[in-house]
Amino acid sequence: MAEERIYTIPLRKEWQKVSIHGRGGKAIRAAKEFLNKHMKKEVKLGPYLNEFIWGKGNRHPPPRVKVRIEQDGETLTAELINAPRKEKKTEKKADKKEVKAVKVDEKKEEALKEKQEETKKAIEKVPAAHELTKESGLAEERNISQKKEKVIPKN
Secondary structure, eight states: OOOEEEEEEEOHHHHTTSOGGGHHHHHHHHHHHHHHHHHSSOEEEOHHHHHHHHTTOSSOOOSEEEEEEEEETTEEEEEETTSOOOOOOOSOHHHHHHHHHHHHHHHHHHHHHHHHHHHHHHHHHSOOHHHHHHHHTHHHHHHHHHHHHOOOOOO
């Protein structure tokens, strides 16, 4: 914020020149003309100022408005004097992307570690093939079934 100025904009002189149905629009145009004339640049009206001018409708704009003008880079913004200020963002978009990328990488690494641990546990639970046959008695059954299938030839 390089510069901040405060102005009181007289609106009544301008909106009295217009019929009652066009006073709100004339008040907005008068505020922009006043600020452009004094700042010698184009000035944008902030949302709180706009709401204040249109607050009582098109027929009854305020007679005057106190305004604070702030410069954000190249743009000039006019806002009500008691309106809350915008918070400046300290992080740049690139920094946010890097932070997100790091978080995603950490999550991926954690997921891979969890999968590896699960597979290790699963492998530990499954016994080897020769242990299975001994424990269940499958080896003996296989030998018996092989003996039954052998046919002794007749002479």
